[in-house]
Amino acid sequence: MSAAPLLQVRGLTKRYGGVTAVADVGFDLAAGELLAMVGPNGAGKTTCFNMLNGQLAPDGGTVRIAGIDTAGLPPRRIWQIGVGRTFQIAATFQSMTVSENVETALLSHAGRLGSVFGRAHAFRAEAEALLERVGLGPLAGRPAGILAYGDVKRLELALALASRPRLLLMDEPAAGMAPRERVALMRLVAQTARSGTIGVLFTEHDMDVVFENADRVMVLDRGRLIAEGSPAAVRSDPEVQAVYLGKGLTYEAGA
Ligand SMILES: Nc1ncnc2c1ncn2[C@@H]1O[C@H](COP(=O)(O)OP(=O)(O)OP(=O)(O)O)[C@@H](O)[C@H]1O
Numbered sequence: 001m002s003a004a005p006l007l008q009v010r011g012l013t014k015r016y017g018g019v020t021a022v023a024d025v026g027f028d029l030a031a032g033e034l035l036a037m038v039g040p041n042g043a044g045k046t047t048c049f050n051m052l053n054g055q056l057a058p059d060g061g062t063v064r065i066a067g068i069d070t071a072g073l074p075p076r077r078i079w080q081i082g083v084g085r086t087f088q089i090a091a092t093f094q095s096m097t098v099s100e101n102v103e104t105a106l107l108s109h110a111g112r113l114g115s116v117f118g119r120a121h122a123f124r125a126e127a128e129a130l131l132e133r134v135g136l137g138p139l140a141g142r143p144a145g146i147l148a149y150g151d152v153k154r155l156e157l158a159l160a161l162a163s164r165p166r167l168l169l170m171d172e173p174a175a176g177m178a179p180r181e182r183v184a185l186m187r188l189v190a191q192t193a194r195s196g197t198i199g200v201l202f203t204e205h206d207m208d209v210v211f212e213n214a215d216r217v218m219v220l221d222r223g224r225l226i227a228e229g230s231p232a233a234v235r236s237d238p239e240v241q242a243v244y245l246g247k248g249l250t251y252e253a254g255a
Helices: 045-052 075-081 098-112 120-133 149-162 179-195 207-213 231-235 238-246
Strands: 007-016 019-029 034-038 060-065 083-086 167-171 199-203 216-221 224-229
Touching: 007 045, 019 045, 019 060, 019 216, 019 224, 034 045, 034 179, 034 207, 045 167, 045 199, 075 083, 083 149, 098 120, 098 149, 120 149, 149 167, 149 179, 179 199, 179 207, 207 231, 216 231, 216 238, 224 231, 224 238
Parallel strands: 034 199, 034 216, 083 167, 167 199
Antiparallel strands: 007 019, 007 060, 216 224
C-alpha cells in the first residue's frame, strides 16, 4: 500500500463575482518534494495559496493535508496541522537580532503546542542551529533590520522552519534576489525539503529558477491547470509555450 500524499487537492474552485479565479484545480504533493506552481499574472496562484493556508474559504473542492480535511478551516488551525508559509514581502522584527527573531518564532511554535514555559531565549541553542542550517550562523547577533536582502530571505526561511512545517508554501522565495543568490537560496530550499521530508509548494515567475529546482511543475492559466509534470515535460508543452508567448513572457524551450 503506498502512503497517502502529504497534500491532496481536488476540484479546488474560487469565484469572485463573474471571475473564476481558480477552476477545478487538483494535484498531489509528496513529503520531500518540490512542486512549482507557475502561470502568468492573474492565473490564480495567490488565490490557491490563500485557500491552502486558510486565508480564503474555497467555493468548491477538497484539500487534505496529512490526511486531514482542511478546506475552510481558519489559518491558525491549518498552521497547527503543520502548514508554514513565506511571503513575497519579508516579515521580520527589524530591531530584534536575527537570533531573537528565530527564538520568538520557536517560542510561538512551542505556545502552539501548549508547552511553553519560560522565555524566548530558552530557545537560543535551537535558533542558532536553525540559523547555521540556512547559512546565517555568523549573523545571529546582528539586528535583522541591517541584513542584506538575500539574508532576509534566508531568515524568512528559518522563521518558517521554526514551526517545523510538514508543508511549506513559498510565495516567490527568490524574488528580487541577484541571480547567484537566487540559485543558492533555491538549492537550500531543495536541500531542506529533501532532508527534512517537508513538502514545498512554491510560486515563481523566473522560469529558469523553476526548471532548475522543481521536482514537478504545474501551470495555471486563468484559473485552470493546463499542464503538470516534470520540468522537461512542462518546458516542451506547446500549450504552456503558447500561454507564455501570448503574455509576452518567454523562456528557452529547448535549453
Ligand atoms: N479579492 C479579489 N476580488 C476580486 N477578484 C480577485 C480578487 N483576488 C484575485 N482576484 C482575481 O482572481 C484572478 C486570480 O488572481 P491571483 O492573484 O490569484 O493570480 P496570481 O496568479 O497570483 O497573479 P500574480 O502572479 O500577479 O500574483 C485574477 O483575475 C484576479 O483579478
